[in-house]
Amino acid sequence: MLDIPSSVSVDVEALLAAQNHMGVCDAIEQYAPVGKPDTMTAPHFPKVAGIDSTVPPPAHTVAPASPEPAPPSSPGAPGAPGALIQDRLAGWVSDLTTLHELTERLARTAFLDDALHEVLRAGAALVGARRGLVVLEPADGLGPDTTVGLGLARADLGHIETVPRGATSYGRILDRTDGTGEPEVHADLLSEDGLDPRHREVAARLGYAASFALPLATDAAGRLGAAVWLYDEPAEPVERQRHLVGLYTRYATEHLARLLELERARTKSRTIAEELLPPRLPRVAGVQLAARHRTGPRGGGDWYDALPLPEGALGLTVGSVTGSGASAVAAMGRLRASLRAYAVMEGEDPVAVLSDLELLLRLTEPARSATALFAYCEPALRKIVLAGAGHSPPLVIGERRTEFVETSLSAPLGMLACWEAPSVEFSPEPGETVLIYTDGLLHRTGDPMDRAFARLHAAAAGVPRTIRNDPGAIADHVLHTVLPDGLDAADSDEDVVLLAARFE
CATH class of the missing domain: 3.60.40.10 (PPM-type phosphatase domain)
Incomplete structure (x- = not known):
């Protein structure tokens, strides 16, 4: 529980009501306490819905330059707890808005291939990656089985497919009994002990050093496949990023399941027409x-x-x-x-x-x-x-x-x-x-x-x-x-x- 001094009052209901008329930023500005400083007292990283804003930044091979620390505010200074609450509210609204925009873009796709590409682009933005691939392999065995890449040419996907299936992130996800579970995280592939030699060779050839993989599966849709995002340098998404991309992929899986059924129906209809x-x-x-x-x-x-x-x-x-x-x-x-x-x-x-x-x-x-x-x-x-x-x-x-x-x-x-x-x-x-x-x-x-x-x-x-x-x-x-x-x-x-x- 936060110990908010009696001299600070944050009217949350008024704040939320004001957002309906003037927007999030204007409402926060109007209802901010008088004593709120113009600048933040500490650096803040991108917000993710429901995740504490104090989670540390992702680890990279080169540490980012730290900004000059601002003078710490006194615990009893007026406005400090209110500023923290407003900061968190603004972060949550910002993250939910981002998630809403990405899911709306996905919902506008009407064909399976377009949706797969959109999932890759949105996921790459959420986890901070530049490249990736989706392996579609429905658990019912009815297909279609396909691999779609982001920033990877067909030849690059061919190289990745030469890696033994059990040595790849997507292979381990797809070979699970239900295709669900925890993500596959490899923060520094080339320094991992026991990495398959072929995987090491392909990673060095294509220039990626880390990977983050998620199953495309839900209880309702079952297992559809796996999505993998690749980093050029050793890195991994922080907890906030994992939470948000997890929410997105759960929605995306349901959307992909609907498009998969439509694609199968179209394929059957085309096949019958061709046979006639x-x-x-x-x-x-x-x-x-x-x-x-x-x-x-x-x-x-x-x-x-x-x-x-x-x-x-x-x-x-x-x-x-x-x-x-x-x-x-x-x-x-x-x-x-x-x-x-x-x-x-x-x-x-x-x-x-x-x-x-x-x-x-x-x-x-x-x-x-x-x-x-x-x-x-x-x-x-x-x-x-x-x-x-x-x-x-x-x-x-x-x-x-x-x-x-x-x-x-x-x-x-x-x-x-x-x-x-x-x-x-x-x-x-x-x-x-x-x-x-x-x-x-x-x-x-x-x-x-x-x-x-x-x-x-x-x-x-x-x-x-x-x-x-x-x-x-x-x-x-x-x-x-x-x-x-x-x-x-x-x-x-x-x-x-x-x-x-x-x-x-």
Whole structure:
């Protein structure tokens, strides 16, 4: 208990109430005792919530310069105990504010990889380290198992992984029965007795001399992995820092557990969608084929297909089912399988193929609509007959022209009581590539549709001459030009399908 003289009165309730209106610093200043000195009587180190501010600083190989001591205040001097209480209150508020800001930044991450990087950055700031790594290895064995580094290149992580698992901090944490317990602290690695020779070699090569490791585990989430922060010189976090980083990692583990479940669900959805698409494209004389496909994070219903037909013909199709998730993926699989059957029976008439597909959709999927394009190709004659239902027009790329094919306007399948639209016929020149795609390619640009079409046309027109003989290279060039951020842009839920057919 603090012996506060009767001449000093600290109204804590008034202080806390004032913080709601004027901020912590202003409130402390207004309610400070008259006798409070302008400067502190002793050096103060960074505060950590709930930890006494008199904990000594961390030990380093080079002791920090100590400031000149201020004249000690008399125990009976007015204001000294009140200043101590206010100092502690300010420290607690400051530490809780820091923790709140760091957890808010973590809560804004929506993907597992982003969250792992944020945990490393925040933890490094809390413990005073510059580098670190997170080893994700869920105890249930369902994965994903991965290692993410901060200030460490892929080659550096590879060097660390050559150290025997039992000699590493994260290995000892992960090999525990429950993956929890005390942190692994190595204040001076290179001077430790019994340090594994390979560990000593790697530490000297990468230039770290100390490490501090914590388990990423809670009773609710179980063991997810371990986080390790590396110091360039012998050092270790003080008790205040350990307390605060412990609070942070407990919250981070719960957040990572939620993102882990989402990542697993996304992976399952992508795997199912990929398995429902053709594993390889057929080889048909007179035409070269290439396809690019990426499922959005929620799992979508875009598809493509290339089907050899009788008499050397080829059926090409792309399409998209409304919705996302497992139900959309399942609906996409059913429609694609049905379209293949209709193409074999009456593929030379694309309108009939789409009419049958529309009837099936209305009867079996009354709450859905879909866009689709089907093209009946005769490579030997370089002749294409196609029909589209609410779909974007194909793009022809050649030496002397880059233009969209003129197709008739049509509603998507399932939108009208009876779908029917005329087909169009055109003949690509030798060496020209026909590009068919889903609307996700245009939507991912974030531009209005007219500008997205202009961007697609410009990308196709800019295909270098050196790659015009390779439909796969053409597709990659178009994708990288239209979508500079790539197909993995985290802010897009759209599927992307691109099917290129080059006629010889």
